[in-house]
Amino acid sequence: MKNTEFAHKLINWYKIKKRDLPWRHTQDPYRIWLSEIILQQTRVAQGLPYYMKFIENYPTIQDLAKASEAEVLRLWQGLGYYSRARNMHFTAQFVTHQLSGIFPNNYLEIKKLKGIGDYTASAISSFAFGERKAVLDGNVFRVLSRVFGITDDISSTTGKKKFAQIAQDLLPKDESPTYNQAIMEFGALHCIPKNPDCNNCTFSGNCYAETHKQQAELPIKIKKVKTKTRHFLYIIFQYKNQLMLKERTEKDIWKGLYDFPLYEQNSTQNIAILQTIYEETIKQELSHFMIGKKIQVFSNQEFRFEVKKISGIVKHLLSHQKIYAQFLVLDIPNQTIFQKLETKLSAQFYPFETIENLPKPILIADYLKKHFF
Numbered sequence: 615m616k617n618t619e620f621a622h623k624l625i626n627w628y629k630i631k632k633r634d635l636p637w638r639h640t641q642d643p644y645r646i647w648l649s650e651i652i653l654q655q656t657r658v659a660q661g662l663p664y665y666m667k668f669i670e671n672y673p674t675i676q677d678l679a680k681a682s683e684a685e686v687l688r689l690w691q692g693l694g695y696y697s698r699a700r701n702m703h704f705t706a707q708f709v710t711h712q713l714s715g716i717f718p719n720n721y722l723e724i725k726k727l728k729g730i731g732d733y734t735a736s737a738i739s740s741f742a743f744g745e746r747k748a749v750l751d752g753n754v755f756r757v758l759s760r761v762f763g764i765t766d767d768i769s770s771t772t773g774k775k776k777f778a779q780i781a782q783d784l785l786p787k788d789e790s791p792t793y794n795q796a797i798m799e800f801g802a803l804h805c806i807p808k809n810p811d812c813n814n815c816t817f818s819g820n821c822y823a824e825t826h827k828q829q830a831e832l833p834i835k836i837k838k839v840k841t842k843t844r845h846f847l848y849i850i851f852q853y854k855n856q857l858m859l860k861e862r863t864e865k866d867i868w869k870g871l872y873d874f875p876l877y878e879q880n881s882t883q884n885i886a887i888l889q890t891i892y893e894e895t896i897k898q899e900l901s902h903f904m905i906g907k908k909i910q911v912f913s914n915q916e917f918r919f920e921v922k923k924i925s926g927i928v929k930h931l932l933s934h935q936k937i938y939a940q941f942l943v944l945d946i947p948n949q950t951i952f953q954k955l956e957t958k959l960s961a962q963f964y965p966f967e968t969i970e971n972l973p974k975p976i977l978i979a980d981y982l983k984k985h986f987f
């Protein structure tokens with residue numbers, strides 16, 4: 615099959631089967647950029663409401679630049695990969711203040727922006743500015759490797775280079791933005807990872823994977839992502855309708871989001887050793903933890919807390935991390951220790967209504983929804 619025939623078939627398929635999506639009706643680089651960043655981590659059905667929410671709240675890049683990081687993260691809540699939202703916010707401010715609000719109009723300049731890699735730069739330059747630049751995402755890797763029988767590892771540098779060259783060679787002279795949309799859409803809707811519909815495919819009879827029955831093997835991806843396991847013990851201090859939360863400022867997952875004072879353990883502990891952990895956490899201020907009674911109490915002369923609730927272990931999966939979390943709710947019976955605790959733990963008490971508006975990891979938002987709101 616000739617390159618022109620491949621492109622022609624794809625574009626014809628696309629014109630009939632494409633989904634009507636809002637970012638396909640615009641050439642505004644900001645909106646295209648936003649859609650691409652959202653779609654890097656989620657499917658269209660889940661990503662669309664986020665896109666609409668962002669556009670409603672921040673119709674222009676200047677509006678996004680004006681927002682606070684916490685507001686942006688709150689809108690992003692649930693999408694994961696929060697560094698992408700932080701980078702987008704940073705770049706919106708950079709374009710607004712350093713580039714006089716003018717988004718760069720070519721691949722090389724776009725790629726210099728923080729948080730924008732090869733794929734996103736190609737997509738923006740193609741869809742917003744019509745640059746003849748091939749996009750290469752997971753869908754494109756799959757379609758190319760299957761149709762043309764390319765067996766290079768898509769996670770290797772050499773494999774990526776080879777695919778990039780082939781993708782660029784296949785780009786038609788005219789209609790390259792439509793072609794780019796078409797190949798991604800074809801991978802997303804027709805040549806899907808499992809059980810693609812080869813019998814009703816525009817490439818049936820011309821496809822390597824179909825002929826050699828290698829749909830399940832292609833594309834080849836050798837590198838395995840390592841998963842890290844972590845054990846979190848969250849201490850939730852409650853005073854009436856206020857809970858203590860803390861902004862995550864470390865270079866770690868969920869930076870800029872709010873969770874409870876956290877003690878990270880090497881493994882999930884059982885209740886019998888919570889005392890030790892707790893005493894370490896707030897440095898000897900609490901000296902006593904009675905176990906085996908109906909109400910367990912941490913106390914010394916200054917502090918006295920009732921343990922209201924201890925959750926079971928909650929498993930939470932991220933792309934590269936497996937988190938086992940346990941929540942311990944402590945009731946604060948009087949206000950005198952309120953500020954002392956805030957200072958000691960560098961955290962703050964917030965009323966429920968305010969907590970609702972803080973950006974939080976889904977693990978925390980779900981827990982709060984189930985037990986407090």
Ligand code: SF4
Nearest residue numbers: 805810812815821824
């Ligand atoms: S024939 Fe099957 S494997 Fe080949 S492009 Fe079509 S759907 Fe994909």
